[in-house]
Amino acid sequence: xxxxxxxxxxxxxxxxxxxxxxxxxxxxxxxxxxxxxxxxxxxxxxxxxxxxxxxxxxxxxxxxxxxxxxxxxxxxxxxxxxxxxxxxxxxxxxxxxxxxxxxxxxxxxxxxxxxxxxxxxxxxxxxxxxxxxxxxxxxxxxxxxxxxxxxxxxxxxxxxxxxxxxxxxxxxxxxxxxxxxxxxxxxxxxxxxxxxxxxxxxxxxxxxxxxxxxxxxxxxxxxxxxxxxxxxxxxxxxxxxxxxxxxxxxxxxxxxxxxxxxxxxxxxxxxxxxxxxxxxxxxxxxxxxxxxxxxxxxxxxxxxxxxxxxx
Amino acid sequence: xxxxxxxxxxxxxxxxxxxxxxxxxxxxxxxxxxxxxxxxxxxxxxxxxxxxxxxxxxxxxxxxxxxxxxxxxxxxxxxxxxxxxxxxxxxxxxxxxxxxxxxxxxxxxxxxxxxxxxxxxxxxxxxxxxxxxxxxxxxxxxxxxxxxxxxxxxxxxxxxxxxxxxxxxxxxxxxxxxxxxxxxxxxxxxxxxxxxxxxxxxxxxxxxxxxxxxxxxxxxxxxxxxxxxxxxxxxxxxxxxxxxxxxxxxxxxxxxxxxxxxxxxxxxxxxxxxxxxxxxxxxxxxxxxxxxxxxxxxxxxxxxxxxxxxxxxxxxxxxxxxxxxxxxxxxxxxxxxxxxxxxxxxxxxxxxxxxxxxxxxxxxxxxxxxxxxxxxxxxxxxxxxxxxxxxxxxxxxxxxxxxxxxxxxxxxxxxxxxxxxxxxx
Numbered sequence: 001x002x003x004x005x006x007x008x009x010x011x012x013x014x015x016x017x018x019x020x021x022x023x024x025x026x027x028x029x030x031x032x033x034x035x036x037x038x039x040x041x042x043x044x045x046x047x048x049x050x051x052x053x054x055x056x057x058x059x060x061x062x063x064x065x066x067x068x069x070x071x072x073x074x075x076x077x078x079x080x081x082x083x084x085x086x087x088x089x090x091x092x093x094x095x096x097x098x099x100x101x102x103x104x105x106x107x108x109x110x111x112x113x114x115x116x117x118x119x120x121x122x123x124x125x126x127x128x129x130x131x132x133x134x135x136x137x138x139x140x141x142x143x144x145x146x147x148x149x150x151x152x153x154x155x156x157x158x159x160x161x162x163x164x165x166x167x168x169x170x171x172x173x174x175x176x177x178x179x180x181x182x183x184x185x186x187x188x189x190x191x192x193x194x195x196x197x198x199x200x201x202x203x204x205x206x207x208x209x210x211x212x213x214x215x216x217x218x219x220x221x222x223x224x225x226x227x228x229x230x231x232x233x234x235x236x237x238x239x240x241x242x243x244x245x246x247x248x249x250x251x252x253x254x255x256x257x258x259x260x261x262x263x264x265x266x267x268x269x270x271x272x273x274x275x276x277x278x279x280x281x282x283x284x285x286x287x288x289x290x291x292x293x294x295x296x297x298x299x300x301x302x303x304x305x306x307x308x309x310x311x
Numbered sequence: 312x313x314x315x316x317x318x319x320x321x322x323x324x325x326x327x328x329x330x331x332x333x334x335x336x337x338x339x340x341x342x343x344x345x346x347x348x349x350x351x352x353x354x355x356x357x358x359x360x361x362x363x364x365x366x367x368x369x370x371x372x373x374x375x376x377x378x379x380x381x382x383x384x385x386x387x388x389x390x391x392x393x394x395x396x397x398x399x400x401x402x403x404x405x406x407x408x409x410x411x412x413x414x415x416x417x418x419x420x421x422x423x424x425x426x427x428x429x430x431x432x433x434x435x436x437x438x439x440x441x442x443x444x445x446x447x448x449x450x451x452x453x454x455x456x457x458x459x460x461x462x463x464x465x466x467x468x469x470x471x472x473x474x475x476x477x478x479x480x481x482x483x484x485x486x487x488x489x490x491x492x493x494x495x496x497x498x499x500x501x502x503x504x505x506x507x508x509x510x511x512x513x514x515x516x517x518x519x520x521x522x523x524x525x526x527x528x529x530x531x532x533x534x535x536x537x538x539x540x541x542x543x544x545x546x547x548x549x550x551x552x553x554x555x556x557x558x559x560x561x562x563x564x565x566x567x568x569x570x571x572x573x574x575x576x577x578x579x580x581x582x583x584x585x586x587x588x589x590x591x592x593x594x595x596x597x598x599x600x601x602x603x604x605x606x607x608x609x610x611x612x613x614x615x616x617x618x619x620x621x622x623x624x625x626x627x628x629x630x631x632x633x634x635x636x637x638x639x640x641x642x643x644x645x646x647x648x649x650x651x652x653x654x655x656x657x658x659x660x661x662x663x664x665x666x667x668x669x670x671x672x673x674x675x676x677x678x679x680x681x682x683x684x685x686x687x688x689x690x691x692x693x694x695x696x697x698x699x700x701x702x703x704x705x706x707x708x709x710x711x712x713x714x715x716x717x718x719x720x721x722x723x724x725x726x727x728x729x730x731x732x733x734x735x736x
Binding site: 012089090091109111112113114116117131132133134135169172195196197198200201 | 505506508509510511512513514515581582623626627628629630631
């Protein structure tokens with residue numbers, strides 16, 4: 001069994017079996033982390049370019065560590081959004097990286113579909129590290145890995161994603177992945193931030209977390225962007241916190257086994273209270289550890305494809 | 312100079328003609344139509360087994376000149392049009408600079424006369440600089456030869472200015488060609504708002520951005536008694552709103568484009584920028600409603616909205632790529648394949664929507680093969696099926712139809728009695 005595509009562009013395009021394969025392959029990589037030497041050789045001699053058009057600390061660091069722990073060489077390229085306007089086109093950047101014989105390009109971009117465009121341009125394996133409001137597949141996979149680790153299986157879990165669903169690539173990747181793995185997905189947030197057609201992706205829309213909290217196994221809390229108030233999508237962060245902020249009080253009727261997740265970085269006191277973020281139910285820091293292992297697994301599995309590149 | 316088009320099936324919807332006739336052209340005019348005209352040394356085009364119609368009229372073309380001659384020029388655009396069977400095109404004023412003055416109008420007319428090969432009628436701006444603030448010198452532009460006014464992709468958001476435009480143009484009897492889009496509702500949008508935009512994570516443009524402005528402009532037409540022509544309608548409700556307005560005898564006409572009865576927003580899947588058009592491709596239920604509107608006459612005209620863009624511009628992130636598809640050269644095959652073959656309407660009624668109907672909307676003395684009419688003629692073979700390649704005459708190649716198998720081709724185009732295209736050249 002191997003992955004069908006040379007690229008990882010989104011969980012929409014993976015089968016249940018492929019997701020299973022990625023999650024299974026993650027386990028031995030995670031086990032490595034408890035050893036004193038955390039490095040293994042599979043990608044020795046390979047080059048991983050980490051091309052970020054948006055600021056990010058955690059995802060970039062996670063990919064870099066994942067690549068280094070597989071013995072690949074890494075190259076970080078940061079393109080500030082201001083230079084995109086006058087700078088070279090994404091296709092030209094792709095051709096340049098190809099000329100440098102990159103084996104992998106990990107791309108983070110503010111526009112949906114940017115990873116698709118790059119993947120069509122280059123022979124290298126393209127990994128989508130977040131494209132606009134579209135998908136963030138490695139986040140979806142690490143979220144699912146974390147759930148599976150805690151519950152043994154994803155099938156049958158009830159998972160709520162709370163926040164700005166409209167603009168969230170994390171939400172879309174979670175929805176595709178969780179549905180394929182047999183979980184039941186709820187989306188919770190202000191009605192202005194839940195697109196009308198999201199229900200057609202087989203999710204249940206809810207505007208009040210308290211109503212469903214008793215049934216849930218996982219609450220995945222998204223970061224809320226202050227800029228959305230400027231667009232009149234909701235009136236203030238304070239009001240958002242009052243209605244959708246996940247606090248101890250909100251979790252009153254929840255199951256004891258409820259998991260609290262957040263892709264980070266958190267706005268403590270807005271979408272999540274500090275008490276909840278630091279509680280025993282929170283697996284937020286474990287998500288970070290798992291993120292590296294999942295990305296190692298993906299690089300490793302796509303590595304088979306990368307070795308077939310004929311430059 | 313004389314020319315005989317011999318043995319073709321002549322379809323001239325304005326005169327209710329559909330029969331085998333010979334046509335004699337002399338000095339740029341149709342001088343005789345008869346079941347058999349004896350040859351007397353004239354140039355002859357054998358139209359046996361072919362269809363002869365008035366030359367097509369496109370009331371919505373972007374020629375890009377002046378300003379973006381890398382995308383299209385008056386020379387290349389008129390050749391692209393001739394390839395598609397068009398003998399008359401009306402060019403939108405969203406050039407750089409915009410056609411908002413007599414100078415711009417004259418530039419187009421002079422360049423078209425020198426470098427173009429078919430008739431070009433300019434459309435002038437409604438407002439100066441297409442800024443929606445002050446009326447352009449519509450009267451002077453009218454004297455110079457515009458056939459209508461439009462701010463094209465920058466709709467006049469201020470209803471009071473739109474009201475004045477509709478009132479003011481009554482004196483000249485030219486239509487206001489309205490691109491209906493509420494810019495606040497559509498802000499930042501790049502495709503139809505729906506399931507596909509949700510999946511792709513792209514900002515949607517709700518159908519109501521079009522429909523609310525269609526309603527507004529019809530209300531303003533009722534208020535002023537002006538003449539409105541709604542451009543490129545795409546939604547079920549737009550069709551319904553216009554249908555109701557026509558029942559109330561409001562002076563409204565409208566057009567749609569082949570992309571809106573041929574493609575849905577599914578075509579955007581994979582971030583296909585050639586399917587990025589404005590207004591956006593909608594859904595199957597809209598396509599059905601558009602076809603119904605075409606069939607029952609609610610939709611008067613079919614226009615191309617030929618919008619050339621370079622490969623470099625289209626080969627960008629979906630958000631960054633410009634809106635638009637070229638369309639002059641695929642227009643007739645799309646009508647043949649998706650409307651006539653599918654029995655949405657007869658060939659004769661289809662021809663009317665790209666000849667006499669736009670001529671009437673714009674007040675052009677064209678679009679027929681009546682005796683004495685300008686010899687603007689298209690000769691069509693409705694039968695051959697071929698795959699659309701990127702081999703367009705237009706300088707630009709941005710078309711979502713590349714790769715499609717379509718029926719029908721243009722054999723020859725005759726403008727003002729002169730053969731401007733024959734067998735693809």
